[in-house]
Amino acid sequence: MILVIGSNMTEAHPVAASFVKQAVLRGAQLYVVDPRRTALADMATLHIPIRVGSDVAFLNGLMHVLISENLYDREYVESRCTGFEKLKAKVQEYPPERASEICGISADMIRDVARRLASVKPGMLAYTLGITEHICGVSNVLSCANLQMLLGNVGFECGGVNPLRGQNNVQGACDMGALPNVFPGYQRVDNADARTKFEKAWGVKKLPDKPGLMIPQMIEGLTNGTVKLFYIFGENLANTEPDIRHVEHCLESAEFVVCHDIFQTETTRFAHVIFPAAAWSENDGTFTSSERRISRVRTASLPPGEAKPNWWIFKEIAKRMGHEWSAKSAREIWDNEISQLAPSMAGVKYARLRGDGLQWPAPNEEHPGTATLHRDRFTSGLGALTPVDWIPPAEVPDEDYPLVLSTGRRLYHYHTRTQTGRSAGLNDLLGEETADISPSDAKALSIGHGEMIGVKSRRGQVFVKANITDRIPQGVVWMAFHFREACANWLTNPAFDPITLTAEYKACAVRIEKVGEKTDQRI
Amino acid sequence: MSSGTFLLDGKTVSFRPGESILDAARKNATDIPTLCFLRGTTPTGACRICLVEVKGMRTLSAACSTPVSPGMEVLTDTPRVHAARKLNVELLLSSGRHDCLLCESSGNCKLQELAYRYQIDGSLFKKPDQFYPTEDANPLIVRDYSRCILCGRCVQACNELVVNRAISHGYRGAKSKIVTGGDAPYHQSECVFCGQCVEVCPTGALTEKKAKGTARAWETKKIRTTCPYCGVGCQMWLHVKDDRIVKVTAAEGAAPNRGRLCVKGRFGYDFIYSEERLKTPMIRENGQLREASWDEALDLVAAKLKETIERHGPDAIAGVSSARSINEDSYQMQKLFRSVIGTNNIDHCART
Numbered sequence: 001m002i003l004v005i006g007s008n009m010t011e012a013h014p015v016a017a018s019f020v021k022q023a024v025l026r027g028a029q030l031y032v033v034d035p036r037r038t039a040l041a042d043m044a045t046l047h048i049p050i051r052v053g054s055d056v057a058f059l060n061g062l063m064h065v066l067i068s069e070n071l072y073d074r075e076y077v078e079s080r081c082t083g084f085e086k087l088k089a090k091v092q093e094y095p096p097e098r099a100s101e102i103c104g105i106s107a108d109m110i111r112d113v114a115r116r117l118a119s120v121k122p123g124m125l126a127y128t129l130g131i132t133e134h135i136c137g138v139s140n141v142l143s144c145a146n147l148q149m150l151l152g153n154v155g156f157e158c159g160g161v162n163p164l165r166g167q168n169n170v171q172g173a174c175d176m177g178a179l180p181n182v183f184p185g186y187q188r189v190d191n192a193d194a195r196t197k198f199e200k201a202w203g204v205k206k207l208p209d210k211p212g213l214m215i216p217q218m219i220e221g222l223t224n225g226t227v228k229l230f231y232i233f234g235e236n237l238a239n240t241e242p243d244i245r246h247v248e249h250c251l252e253s254a255e256f257v258v259c260h261d262i263f264q265t266e267t268t269r270f271a272h273v274i275f276p277a278a279a280w281s282e283n284d285g286t287f288t289s290s291e292r293r294i295s296r297v298r299t300a301s302l303p304p305g306e307a308k309p310n311w312w313i314f315k316e317i318a319k320r321m322g323h324e325w326s327a328k329s330a331r332e333i334w335d336n337e338i339s340q341l342a343p344s345m346a347g348v349k350y351a352r353l354r355g356d357g358l359q360w361p362a363p364n365e366e367h368p369g370t371a372t373l374h375r376d377r378f379t380s381g382l383g384a385l386t387p388v389d390w391i392p393p394a395e396v397p398d399e400d401y402p403l404v405l406s407t408g409r410r411l412y413h414y415h416t417r418t419q420t421g422r423s424a425g426l427n428d429l430l431g432e433e434t435a436d437i438s439p440s441d442a443k444a445l446s447i448g449h450g451e452m453i454g455v456k457s458r459r460g461q462v463f464v465k466a467n468i469t470d471r472i473p474q475g476v477v478w479m480a481f482h483f484r485e486a487c488a489n490w491l492t493n494p495a496f497d498p499i500t501l502t503a504e505y506k507a508c509a510v511r512i513e514k515v516g517e518k519t520d521q522r523i
Numbered sequence: 524m525s526s527g528t529f530l531l532d533g534k535t536v537s538f539r540p541g542e543s544i545l546d547a548a549r550k551n552a553t554d555i556p557t558l559c560f561l562r563g564t565t566p567t568g569a570c571r572i573c574l575v576e577v578k579g580m581r582t583l584s585a586a587c588s589t590p591v592s593p594g595m596e597v598l599t600d601t602p603r604v605h606a607a608r609k610l611n612v613e614l615l616l617s618s619g620r621h622d623c624l625l626c627e628s629s630g631n632c633k634l635q636e637l638a639y640r641y642q643i644d645g646s647l648f649k650k651p652d653q654f655y656p657t658e659d660a661n662p663l664i665v666r667d668y669s670r671c672i673l674c675g676r677c678v679q680a681c682n683e684l685v686v687n688r689a690i691s692h693g694y695r696g697a698k699s700k701i702v703t704g705g706d707a708p709y710h711q712s713e714c715v716f717c718g719q720c721v722e723v724c725p726t727g728a729l730t731e732k733k734a735k736g737t738a739r740a741w742e743t744k745k746i747r748t749t750c751p752y753c754g755v756g757c758q759m760w761l762h763v764k765d766d767r768i769v770k771v772t773a774a775e776g777a778a779p780n781r782g783r784l785c786v787k788g789r790f791g792y793d794f795i796y797s798e799e800r801l802k803t804p805m806i807r808e809n810g811q812l813r814e815a816s817w818d819e820a821l822d823l824v825a826a827k828l829k830e831t832i833e834r835h836g837p838d839a840i841a842g843v844s845s846a847r848s849i850n851e852d853s854y855q856m857q858k859l860f861r862s863v864i865g866t867n868n869i870d871h872c873a874r875t
Contacts, residue, residue, distance in 0.1 A: 010715075012753060013753050013754070013755050014685075014715070014717060014785035014786070015685075015755050015757050015779075015780045015783045015784065015785055015788070016755050018684065018685040018686055018783055021685075021686030022683070022684070022686055024686075025683065025686060043686075164753075164754060164755075165753070165754025166753060166754055167752075167753065167754055167846040167847060167872070168749070168750060168751050168752055168753065168754060168756070168846070168847060169754075169845075169846050169847060169848065169849065169850065169853075170754060170846035170871070170872065170873050171754060172846075172849075172850040172853065173844055173845070173846045173850075173853045173871040173872075173873060174871075174873050175850065176844075176850050176853035176854040176857060177853075177854070177857045177869075178844035178853040178856060178857050178869055178870065178871040179869070179870060179871070179873070180867050180868060180869060180870050181867070183857075183861070184854060184857070189861075189867050198861070198862070202858060202861075202862040203862075204862045204863075206865075207861055207862065207865075208837070208838075208861065208865055208866055208867050210867065211867055212838070212841070212860075212866055212867030212868035212869060212870070213838075213841055213868045213870065214870050214874060215843060215870045215871075215872070215874060215875055216875075218841035218843070218868065218870065221841060226838070226839065227839060227840070227841045227868070228831050228834075228835050228839040228840070229827060229828065229831045229839065229840045229841075230840075230841055230842070230843075231840065231841070231842035231843070231860075232842070232843050233842065233843060233844050233845045233848070233852070233856055234844075234845025234847050234848050235843050235845055235871070235872060237843065240872065240875065241875065255831075256827050256831070258824050258827075260845075261801060262794075262800055262801060263797070263799055263800065263801060264799070264801065271805075271807065271812075272806070272807045272827075273804065273805065273806055273807070273815075273820050273823055273824050274801060274804065274805040274812065275804055275820065276800070276801035276802055276803060276804060276805075277801070277848075279794075279795050279800075280751040280795065280847075281748065281751075281761060281768060281792070281795055282795070283848075283849050285848075285849025285850060285851045285852070286849055286850045286851065287749045287751075287756060287849060287850065288756075288850060289749075289754055289755060289756025289779065290754040290755060290756065291756070291779060293756055293778070293779065294850070295749040295756055295758065296747070296748065296749065297748050297749050297849055298746050298747060298748045298761075299746075300746050300748070300761045300763045300766070300767075300768050301763070301766040301767060301768070301795070302766065304800045304802050305800070305801075305802025305803055306802060306803050306804070306817065307800065307801060307802060308817070309852070310845075310848055310849075310852035310855070310856075311849075311851050311852050311854075311855040313821075314852070314855035314856050314858070314859045315855060316817075316821050317821060317824055317825050317828070317859060317863075318858075318859050318862075318863045320821055320822060320825035321825050321828065321829060321863050321864075322863075323862065323863050325855075325858075330849060330851035333851040333854060333855065334850070334851055337854065338850070338851070338854055355777070356758065356777055356778040356779075357756075357778075411715060411785075411786060411787075412716075412786060412787070413787075414752050414753075414787055414791070418794070419751070419752075419791060419794040420787060420791050420794070421794075422793070422794035422797040422799065423790060423791040423792065423793050423794045424662065424733055424790075424793055425662035425663045425732070425733065425790055426662075426786070426787070426790065426791060428661075428662040429661075429662065429663075429710070429716060429786070500874050501874055502874045502875060503875055505875075
């Protein structure tokens with residue numbers, strides 16, 4: 001049994017989706033929770049079209065049924081989890097009737113889904129950014145974990161809570177400590193022992209002990225003067241962050257901007273120095289996938305012109321600032337530094353990465369790697385059931401902006417198209433953005449399929465063709481951020497989860513207009 | 524059905540319940556050629572190349588789709604078997620325009636291999652003189668029906684491996700054709716251009732448009748790598764000629780993708796060779812970017828970093844690493860920020 005929530009897998013992770021679809025063909029039950037009727041929903045046992053941003057209410061409603069009907073895995077919860085009484089008290093506030101009012105799914109269907117989820121073991125839950133890209137992203141994730149723990153589904157193959165990572169190496173960038181609060185291997189910067197260890201390894205006297213800024217704070221810091229120099233490596237922030245006009249104002253305010261990239265982008269327009277970098281197949285190195293699998297990347301050709309590997313550029317800057325780093329290749333960086341410093345990857349060496357790579361934790365060189373976490377016991381001891389409340393999105397529809405804009409990715413392009421936009425054929429398959437709207441909203445405004453419309457939020461306005469489809473529920477507009485002109489991020493709301501500072505890309509209020517005299521043409 | 528033993532070319536060998544003759548034979552290092560067989564999908568027995576003799580059966584049996592039963596006597600290497608296989612290859616060769624000289628798949632063609640093995644040229648039977656026209660209106664995949672032997676591997680891959688369910692067998696008899704819904708061209712159909720059909724096509728019926736004319740199979744070296752797009756981490760082969768990727772295929776059997784790729788992974792590689800690639804360091808001067816040497820650009824950035832640290836402290840510097848690039852790059856960047864600059868202001872797009 002597979003529960004997919006907030007994940008348009010067939011477009012964003014097509015190969016992962018193929019395994020889910022295969023499981024369905026072989027008899028697995030599939031439950032797809034998504035406001036849109038995605039392609040995966042077509043194959044689902046049930047499609048559960050909750051309202052945008054109502055995940056916690058829906059999940060709490062399910063858990064209310066599991067507990068009140070005594071369907072949860074009592075033995076698992078008692079032996080492996082903690083916090084049940086508090087969770088129980090919280091979900092008691094969400095009887096199916098109340099959950100139904102918030103999420104738009106009937107109370108009977110909530111009961112039905114809860115009973116079905118409790119009827120098969122193990123069950124897998126997979127989520128993507130539909131869960132995290134909300135001001136309550138952390139609560140959404142905790143709710144997914146609560147549900148899976150109540151069902152006794154964590155710690156098993158084909159079970160667990162499985163976030164599908166959006167980028168090839170977003171897992172790896174986290175693992176490597178490209179985060180403001182941890183060194184490589186998730187060792188905290190505010191832990192004195194960890195700092196001592198890294199000070200010794202890196203040959204420096206004192207490492208900073210205060211967690212640093214997260215991206216939204218960095219961007220804001222450019223306008224309030226706390227951040228003077230902004231160093232952007234392989235990111236197109238001017239297109240990917242919510243509220244483009246504001247982000248560009250911030251980037252413009254920087255005293256000095258350094259970029260590494262393989263192309264000029266909307267972001268390099270703000271750079272004072274651009275370093276030309278080696279791209280994917282010009283590198284030797286490693287990527288780490290969603291399933292913590294460290295796999296090799298190998299060189300097929302040399303970088304063009306004078307472009308250089310990024311690791312070399314960082315090393316050269318360090319040298320000019322008085323630090324000689326000895327590693328002369330990515331392999332030396334991994335074998336001599338990363339695997340020495342990150343205990344969970346101590347057993348990972350390049351010599352072991354032939355073939356299918358290794359899944360960390362692999363604490364020693366004899367360790368075969370770990371496919372499933374939390375087997376027998378949770379890594380942290382007991383699984384913490386954590387009660388959470390539903391809150392609405394930061395911006396909800398009103399009279400002026402009566403529709404919800406939700407955003408995401410489309411099959412034929414990747415992010416801001418720096419790569420796919422320059423790969424022959426892909427632009428032919430998808431050459432422009434559309435605003436996907438429901439037939440009823442289109443009818444109400446007499447909008448025809450393919451007609452140019454204006455989509456306007458409190459941040460900005462774009463002009464884009466209407467794509468009328470019954471995959472979109474009434475009241476929702478759906479767009480992606482692949483194309484600059486009609487990028488959803490001219491409209492999105494820079495409201496953030498208070499813990500992770502993940503932006504609420506999945507919900508803001510907009511209105512749509514036929515393009516005519518009434519339309520405000522200003523962008 | 525119980526497990527047990529059976530006789531394979533006179534030797535007693537064991538088998539698992541439900542195992543096909545083909546699987547049991549391959550486990551015992553016995554060669555049976557196949558053409559339509561596609562691992563991981565339901566065997567169809569369509570091509571009749573894997574024929575074997577089973578004692579007591581009136582006709583030859585397809586090894587891929589015949590389960591072993593206890594005590595079964597199977598012969599894989601008899602004149603009758605080889606004659607039947609040879610005849611079937613001859614018929615398949617005669618069914619289309621299999622002119623290897625011009626075929627994109629020469630050197631990577633199961634039919635060609637079998638013809639060579641059985642030393643036949645397809646001249647025994649009269650070839651049809653009319654075929655469905657080649658379809659190449661879409662940007663990525665060429666469908667040449669004159670080279671299609673209707674083995675159905677593409678149909679199996681589309682329906683059972685990637686489960687996109689875009690193609691099927693259509694029409695009947697001599698008019699048989701692999702079709703999309705309504706027999707529309709790929710780009711007007713349910714096809715999502717994952718290219719799995721091209722990957723499994725055993726002849727030159729389905730080929731990659733971008734690879735056309737760039738390299739013969741034997742001219743390329745294969746380099747194993749990891750896909751640069753989503754977080755699934757698909758394993759792929761880069762087919763490289765003269766330091767240039769000409770094609771990408773999935774690493775068969777490898778974890779995690781088990782021989783599958785999507786449209787971006789398979790066809791989104793040539794941005795590497797875009798003329799718009801940045802080739803030299805650039806420095807902004809009087810509002811305009813100009814080319815610079817590495818020394819000049821690196822010295823400038825190091826000087827600016829030092830100056831900012833002196834004037835405003837290390838926390839006035841912030842950096843964003845790349846979730847697209849290799850682990851070792853992110854490691855180096857956070858090391859630069861923490862140990863050289865002296866700030867933890869290092870982040871990347873995991874949160875956005």
